[in-house]
Amino acid sequence: MSDTSSTHIIVIGNEKGGTGKSTLAMHLAVKLLYENFKIAVIDLDGRQGSLSKYIANRRKYAENNSLVLPTPVHYVFEPNEDRSNIEEIEELINKLKQQFDAIIIDTPGTKNYLFELAHKYPHTLITPIGDSLVDLSAIADIDYSSGEILKAGHYAEFVWETKKHLAAQGLAYLNWVVCGNKISTIRSRNKDAVFNKLEDLGKLYGFRLTPGLKDRVIYKELFLEGLTVLDFNQDKLSRRMSLSHLAAKMELNNLAEFIFH
Helix, strand or coil: CCCCCCCEEEEECCCCCCCCHHHHHHHHHHHHHHCCCCEEEEECCCCCCHHHHHHHHHHHHHHHCCCCCCCCEEEECCCCCCCCCHHHHHHHHHHHCCCCCEEEEECCCCCCHHHHHHCCCCCEEEEEECCCHHHHCCCEEEECCCCEEEEECHHHHHHHHHHHHHHHCCCCCCEEEEEECCECCCCCHHHHHHHHHHHHHHHHHCCEEEECCECCHHHHHHHHHCCCCCHHHCCCCCCCCCHHHHHHHHHHHHHHHHHHC
């Protein structure tokens, strides 16, 4: 059945933990909220729960400091042995599609049935990736002595199956964005090699490559308070924006512009 809903579903997925999926999900959600979109988020990585903790920290900070901080409607799920929550999640997504402009789904860092379920829904798939060869192997197996691409990596193959599933549902186009995330601000030969190769792989496997959020200490600090780099326009906020915050805000705005245009 074709999906006639106008709700845009964004899935943040990668078969690897530690790539900053939850930080990315939170910042994108808050950016869209500040632009007056109605946003819901679903944390399918409930066992780790980074996104859920981020939102809980935000609500607590807002309450303790008498602030009005835009916060997405939030749901969280953990995997269980009998997979009994699949129907509940499917019903929830169908319900949210009638109420919200966008749904952002944060996926586990390992492939399980919740990870697979999330990939049945995206209009936009965002894959944050680091600058290591381990991260790159999820996209492609490469002979680094010759630079030859040997075959698609396990995640690229999975996304190909996702594209076929979506096409069968009448959704012929998947906006797959790979973003360099948690990347050091220091240039290195390894980083250049990884992202030069990703440029080639994007043409081969059908994704667009863009810089994401760099590896900045401020993201770790903001997590503890539930804040994002977009919240510093709040008059009652005791903290002031630094040059590092400004740079991070520009990164986020550039990423969002790339994703949605």
